[in-house]
Amino acid sequence: MGGDEDRGGLLYGPQPDVAGAAGYPDAPPRMGFFTDTSVCIGCKACEVACKEWNAVPEDGLELTGMSYDNTQGLGADTWRHVAFIEQRKPFGGQEPGVAHDDVDVFAAAARLGTDAGSPGPGSTAPPPGQAPAGAPAGRISPLSPDGRTELRWLMASDVCKHCTHAACLDVCPTGALFRTEFGTVVVQEDVCNGCGYCVPACPYGVIDQREDDGRVWKCTLCYDRLGAGMEPACAKSCPTESIQFGPLEELRERARARVAQLHAAGVPDARLYGESPDDGVGGDGAFFLLLDEPEVYGLPPDPVVTTRDLPDMWRHAALAALSLAALAAGSFVRRPR
Amino acid sequence: MSGPDVTRDGVQGARPGRQAPTGAHAGRRRRRRGRGRGEQPMVPDAVFSSYYGKPVLNRPTWKALDIAGYLYLGGLAGASSLLAAGGQFTGRPGLAAPAKLGAAGAISLSLAALVHDLGRPARFLNMLRVFKPTSPMSVGSWLLVGYAPLNLAAAAAEVAGRYRLLGSAATAAAAVLGPAVATYTAVLLSDTAVPSWHEGYRQLPFVFAGSAATAASGLALVAAPAAEAGPARRMGVLGAALELAAFRAMKRHMGLAAEPLEQGGAHRLLRAAEALTAGGAALAVLSGRMRDRRLAVAAGAAWLTGSAALRFGVFHAGVASAEDPKYTVVPQRERLRARGR
Ligand code: SF4
Ligand code: SF4
Numbered sequence: 001m002g003g004d005e006d007r008g009g010l011l012y013g014p015q016p017d018v019a020g021a022a023g024y025p026d027a028p029p030r031m032g033f034f035t036d037t038s039v040c041i042g043c044k045a046c047e048v049a050c051k052e053w054n055a056v057p058e059d060g061l062e063l064t065g066m067s068y069d070n071t072q073g074l075g076a077d078t079w080r081h082v083a084f085i086e087q088r089k090p091f092g093g094q095e096p097g098v099a100h101d102d103v104d105v106f107a108a109a110a111r112l113g114t115d116a117g118s119p120g121p122g123s124t125a126p127p128p129g130q131a132p133a134g135a136p137a138g139r140i141s142p143l144s145p146d147g148r149t150e151l152r153w154l155m156a157s158d159v160c161k162h163c164t165h166a167a168c169l170d171v172c173p174t175g176a177l178f179r180t181e182f183g184t185v186v187v188q189e190d191v192c193n194g195c196g197y198c199v200p201a202c203p204y205g206v207i208d209q210r211e212d213d214g215r216v217w218k219c220t221l222c223y224d225r226l227g228a229g230m231e232p233a234c235a236k237s238c239p240t241e242s243i244q245f246g247p248l249e250e251l252r253e254r255a256r257a258r259v260a261q262l263h264a265a266g267v268p269d270a271r272l273y274g275e276s277p278d279d280g281v282g283g284d285g286a287f288f289l290l291l292d293e294p295e296v297y298g299l300p301p302d303p304v305v306t307t308r309d310l311p312d313m314w315r316h317a318a319l320a321a322l323s324l325a326a327l328a329a330g331s332f333v334r335r336p337r
Numbered sequence: 338m339s340g341p342d343v344t345r346d347g348v349q350g351a352r353p354g355r356q357a358p359t360g361a362h363a364g365r366r367r368r369r370r371g372r373g374r375g376e377q378p379m380v381p382d383a384v385f386s387s388y389y390g391k392p393v394l395n396r397p398t399w400k401a402l403d404i405a406g407y408l409y410l411g412g413l414a415g416a417s418s419l420l421a422a423g424g425q426f427t428g429r430p431g432l433a434a435p436a437k438l439g440a441a442g443a444i445s446l447s448l449a450a451l452v453h454d455l456g457r458p459a460r461f462l463n464m465l466r467v468f469k470p471t472s473p474m475s476v477g478s479w480l481l482v483g484y485a486p487l488n489l490a491a492a493a494a495e496v497a498g499r500y501r502l503l504g505s506a507a508t509a510a511a512a513v514l515g516p517a518v519a520t521y522t523a524v525l526l527s528d529t530a531v532p533s534w535h536e537g538y539r540q541l542p543f544v545f546a547g548s549a550a551t552a553a554s555g556l557a558l559v560a561a562p563a564a565e566a567g568p569a570r571r572m573g574v575l576g577a578a579l580e581l582a583a584f585r586a587m588k589r590h591m592g593l594a595a596e597p598l599e600q601g602g603a604h605r606l607l608r609a610a611e612a613l614t615a616g617g618a619a620l621a622v623l624s625g626r627m628r629d630r631r632l633a634v635a636a637g638a639a640w641l642t643g644s645a646a647l648r649f650g651v652f653h654a655g656v657a658s659a660e661d662p663k664y665t666v667v668p669q670r671e672r673l674r675a676r677g678r
Contacts, residue, residue, distance in 0.1 A: 011471070066389045073391055083388060171528055173475035174463040193463040194456020196398040197474050200529040200659060205395040214456020295666045298388030302669035306528050306535055307471055313524045313538045314470075320523070320542030321516035327550055327579065328419035331572035332427050 012308040014277040015164050018285075022179035030183030031226060033235065033243060033286035034251035035157055036258060037297075038270060040242040042155035046080045046234035047071065053222065053233035054079065057210075073298065074158055076210040079219040080234050083297050085154040156297050157234070157243055160185070160206045160219035161274055162285030165305040168198035168207050168218075183248070183285055184221040192216055203281065203303035221285070248285060255289055267291065273299060280304030385670060387662040394530055394659040403454035405652035408522045409645045410447035412549030413556065414440040414488065415519030416576070420557050421491065422512035423568055425505060432569060434495055435560035436553065437508065440515070441492035444485045451481075473525040477518075484518050487511040519549035526655060532665060533658035534651075536594035540587035541651070547583060548644045550576025551614055555640030558621065558633045566633060570621045573640055577618040580647070581611065593668050597654040597661075606650030613643025 010021070019027030050056065059077035064070050069084040166185045169177040176192035179185060187207075194214035198207050207218040222232035230236075235245035244251060252275050262270035269291045274284030280303050294301045387393075417440035424433030452461045464478040487507045494504025520542040527538035534541075554573025558566055584607075588595040598607055617639030624632035658664040 073395075075395065085388070167530065170469075170471040171474065173467075173469060173472045173478060174460075175467040175469070176463070191463055191466070192457070193460035195464070195474060196454070196456065197472070197529075199395050200397040200399075200531045200534075200655075202395065203530040205393050208395045209398040209456055216456075293386060295386045295393070295662070295670070296388065298391055298393060298662075300393050300665050300669055302673050303530070306530050309535075309538060310471060310473075310524075310528055313473075313527050313542075316539050317517075317520045317524045317542040320520040320546040323543065323579065324416065324516040324519060324546040324550060324576075325419065327546075327575045328416070328423060328568075328572050331568040331575065332423040 011170070011310065012165055012280075012305060013282060015282050016277070018164055018179060018183040019181050024181045027181045027183070029247040029249065030285065031221065031246065032162060032183075032248040032251055032284075033159060033221070033232075033245055034255050034275075034289070035159070035286065036242050036244065036255070036289045037154065037156035038242075038258075038262060038267070038289055038291055039240045040082070040155040040157055041240055042068065042082055042084055042153070043239060044071075044082050045237040045239060046157050046243055047078070047082055049233040049237035050080045050219075053225070054220070056217070074160070074204075074206045074218075075208040076217040079159065079217075081158045083154070083156045083158055085156075085292075085296060087152050087154065087292075089152050154291055154297070156288065156290065157238075158297070158299070159234070159286050160221075161204055161281070161287070162219075162221060163305065164277065164282030164285070165307070166281070167201040167203060167305045167307055170305070170307040170310075171197045171201045173197060180221075180223055180226075182221070182223075182226055184223065184226075185285075186220045186223050187216060187218060189215055189217070201306055203300055203305065205298075219286075251287075255287070258289060262289075280308070385663060385666045387666060391662065392660050393662050393665040396659055397529070397531065397656055398456075399652075400454055401649060401652055401656075403450045405649040406645075407447045407450045407454070408526075408545070408652070409552065409648040410443040410450065411522050412519045412545055412644065412648070413552040413641075414443035414447065414484075415515040415517070416549040416553030416572075417443065417556060418484075418488065418508070418511040418515030418518075420553055420569055420572065422508050424561075424565065425508050427568070429561075429565040429568070431562040432557055432565040433508070436557055437488070437492045437495045439553070439556045439560070440511065441488040444481070444488050444518075448481060448485060473521060473528050477521050477525060480514060480518055480521060484511060484514040487514070516546070520546050526651070529655075530665075531655045531659045532594040532668065533591070533597045534655040536591040536668075537587040540583045540590065543583035544580055544587060544647070544651075547576045547578070547580025548610075548614075548647045551580060551617065551640040552644035554621075555617065555637040555644070558624070558637030558640070560637075563624075563628060563630050563633060567625070570625050570633075570636075573621055573636070574618045577614045577640070580614055584611070584647075594658055594664055597658040597664065598650070601653075601657065603650045603654035603657060606646045606653065610643045610647035610650055613639045613646060617643055 015021055018030060056079060057077050059071070059075065062070055064072060067084045067086055069082065071078055071081050074081045162184045166177070166179075169179065169185050173195060174191050174193055176188050177185060177198060178188065192215040194209060194216065196209055196216070198216055199209060207216050209216050222230075225232055231245040235243045244254065255272055255275055259270050259272055271290055272287060273290050273294050274287035277283035282305070290297060417436045421433050421436035421440060424430065424436055452458050455461060464475065465482065467475065468479055469475040487510050490507040491504050491511055494500045494507065523541040523545045524538070526534040527541055529535060551573050554569040554576060557569035558573070561569060588598060597603060617636045620632050620636035620639060624630075624636055
């Protein structure tokens with residue numbers, strides 16, 4: 001494929017000292033996020049806290065009709081996005097025989113409130129989270145005897161990955177995007193001229209242009225709060241500690257332990273995403289514990305920083321330029337008549 | 338919003354890609370292909386998961402007219418500089434004059450398009466705050482800062498008919514930078530995560546080089562006297578061959594990312610580009626044989642439009658590939674699978 005070799009960790013490959021490589025001689029430890037989606041409850045406190053703290057404008061009040069997620073994705077005015085996925089899959093082990101294909105939901109709906117077995121005034125329906133007493137468990141109840149449901153909801157708070165090799169930063173022609181001493185990636189809004197190059201460069205679809213303003217915006221990992229020794233607003237507001245903030249090394253250890261714990265608890269789907277320094281972007285400064293494949297959450301399964309291939313691109317362009325010059329020179333050579 | 342209807346017989350009218358995807362191995366949906374135009378698929382239907390069909394990448398914010406126009410005009414200018422210098426130093430003033438004026442006009446327009454596309458045009462000069470080899474846009478800006486004034490000087494000397502020595506020097510210098518101006522724009526597109534721009538990075542500079550040669554030759558055929566148009570004709574024919582061959586090679590090497598080049602509006606533009614480039618070459622050869630000026634003008638017009646259609650086609654194909662998660666997810670999945678994960 002070309003370009004898979006290590007380029008001294010400048011454009012590609014593991015880079016244990018991002019801040020150092022960016023010119024900070026004694027930088028503090030690299031800071032990041034570990035987002036453990038297994039405990040996310042989809043409350044969107046992080047989205048709100050981010051907007052409040054960073055004064056991010058409203059990003060459209062729409063109902064998407066696709067799920068409970070009306071935010072849809074990251075962009076100039078959405079720096080945290082809580083994805084919401086509904087799946088026909090139990091959270092833990094599979095419970096056979098809990099399908100209720102033979103139930104006529106329309107007939108059941110027509111009986112709402114008139115039937116002692118249906119929800120409504122005077123009903124005998126069980127409280128949520130419990131199978132109805134005496135019901136042939138596993139036949140008509142959506143609940144299996146241990147209270148697990150047939151559906152599962154996945155929720156995940158997405159954010160800028162603060163890549164080790166950040167394509168957005170590499171391609172920015174003005175130097176508006178820069179690496180902070182904490183190893184994070186931040187836009188300087190007084191420098192950005194809105195050329196928009198970073199937008200298609202980001203392999204995760206994070207950074208975007210604000211239409212009325214022309215400049216690009218994204219998560220700063222609360223650079224201002226970090227400087228004052230505080231944690232980012234989203235992590236602060238997260239009620240379940242799904243968003244954890246700290247030195248990246250520490251977070252990686254904690255994440256590995258959490259995956260082992262989940263595997264032991266019978267959640268074989270649990271896996272880490274973006275934590276490995278060997279991946280295509282040299283590891284994410286903000287990484288995740290997911291319960292399904294990344295693309296289910298709208299994340300690219302194997303992102304590669306585009307500038308990995310840049311030296312090769314320049315070589316090919318130089319060769320093409322020479323060909324063009326040769327082609328022109330050849331056209332002026334007088335042919336014998 | 339017209340969503341799917343739930344009826345007794347199940348869900349009807351559900352849109353592909355909007356269904357909640359399920360699990361690692363169950364329920365991967367077959368996505369209905371393309372825009373339903375009955376085009377021949379290049380690869381078998383891809384099966385993949387996505388977040389309700391939402392794109393993984395953010396759509397490029399570049400406006401087609403500005404940026405595809407910028408690519409086109411940059412190519413036209415770059416190769417025109419070569420014709421200008423060639424004409425100047427081989428004693429073909431009738432070829433050199435329109436080439437110089439064309440290069441100066443095209444590069445001025447292309448700069449205007451670039452500035453117009455900025456979210457903050459007043460901050461254009463921020464491009465020159467730093468020089469970053471990792472940013473093709475930075476490299477390009479510096480290139481243009483050197484190249485554009487040379488062209489303007491060469492054209493001004495031509496029009497004024499004075500300062501000939503200065504004009505010649507500027508013409509020669511512009512011809513040195515011209516090829517880089519014509520091909521760096523391929524790197525500009527390729528150095529992104531957009532599948533249909535990135536995957537062709539090895540061949541795209543050659544496609545653009547060929548296309549630049551046809552555009553500049555087209556302009557020369559329209560504007561230069563027949564007696565001096567021979568080199569332009571030859572350069573255009575060689576350029577057309579390079580463009581067509583490199584474009585085919587590129588599509589073969591792009592895998593799934595070649596598909597957007599074969600679909601919808603991009604496909605129509607690229608088909609037109611191919612036909613115009615090849616047709617222009619045939620007309621040019623014929624005009625050389627028959628010494629017919631009308632044929633030369635027709636060939637030139639075909640090359641000029643064909644080159645523009647190519648840039649717009651490549652531009653739109655890239656945008657389409659960014660808007661469909663398939664082109665991001667499927668090749669990456671395959672990569673992982675090949676690595677045994
Ligand atoms: S996720 Fe995108 S925007 Fe964030 S640092 Fe990486 S490339 Fe830049
Ligand atoms: S839009 Fe702004 S931040 Fe993005 S590449 Fe251009 S100047 Fe840099």
